[in-house]
Amino acid sequence: MPKLAHPVVLVTGAARRIGAVVVRRLHAEGFDIALHYHRSKAEAEAVAAELNAIRADSVRTLCADLADDAGLTTMVGEAAHWHGRLDALVNNASTFHATPVGSIDRAAWDNLFASNARAPLFLSQAAAPHLAEHQGAIVNMVDIYAERPLRDHTVYGMAKAALVALTQSLAIELAPHVRVNAIAPGAILWPEHGKADTERDAVIAATPLKRCGDPEDIASTVLWLLRDATFVTGQVIRVDGGRSLVL
Incomplete structure (x- = not known):
């Protein structure tokens, strides 16, 4: 295929976990990947080497601090x-940690809003003219806790609520040339700092499908929203095994 036959997608936080699975799935479907990372250089370069061995010059790594607007x-x-085009943006990077009321400070606010709300806005704004040239799309990773707060995570919930609002606002602002949607994952991968086994068991028991999801469930939804859902914009797709119905 000619090089320009491959659409280019920028995926943030893509060196590890769900981001890396999304990258591999999109690459397998013919996308070239601009793979963003911040601190996970070794992991990012390993993913890039793996996929470039399959299709030369199909992955480029980009290091950036999402708190640096410029x-x-x-x-x-x-x-x-890189290849003279940008067709899609996936705002996958996210910071998650507790902020119990009484201990919230400016640093926690800045840290959680930087990756979960502010960076998606400025990335989308910068990408919009490029995306419009190719009837492109944006996918944001949100959370059910934007609607139904999680105890001790006030600032995180606020940041994800802002990202939902951004998704819906951009769907109007960037129409008809760019579609903008969001995904709200359920229990897919546990936070790296972990939950107790009893907490995990309780989450699974309360989920109608009685199991955890798989990162491929998210990757498939990203692919659908970017490539196939040509009449879908401004939506939040819940990929959570029905958990949001019982929270």
């Missing part, structure tokens, strides 16, 4: 310049 614009420009 760096976000630069990263989008590099992604678009």
Whole structure:
């Protein structure tokens, strides 16, 4: 295939976990990947080497701190310049930690809003002209806790609520040339700091499908929203085994 036959997608937080699974799935479906990472350099380079061995020059790694607004614009420009186009943006990167009321400070606010709300806005703004040239799409990773708060996670819930609002607002602002949607994952991968086994068992027991999801469930939904859902915009797709119905 000619190089320009491959659509280019920028995926943030894509070196590990769900982000890396999304990257592999999109790559297998013919996308070229601008793979963003911040601190996970070794993992990012390993994914890039693996996929470039399958299709040469199909993955480029981009390092950026999502709290650096100027760096976000630069990263989008590099992604678009790489093969002369940018067709999609997946705002996957997310920071998650507790902020019990009484201990919340400006640093926690800035940290949680940087990756979960502010960076998706400025990345989308910078990417929008490039995406519009190719009837492109944006997918944001949100959370059911944007609607139904999780105890001790006030700031995280606020940031994800802002991202839901951003998704819906951009769907109007960027129409008709760019579609914007979001995914709210359920129990897919547990937080790296972990939950107790009893907590995990309780979550699974309360989920109608009685099991955890798989990162491939998220990757498949990303692919559908980017490539196939051509009449879908402004939506939050819950991929949670029905858990949101019983929270």
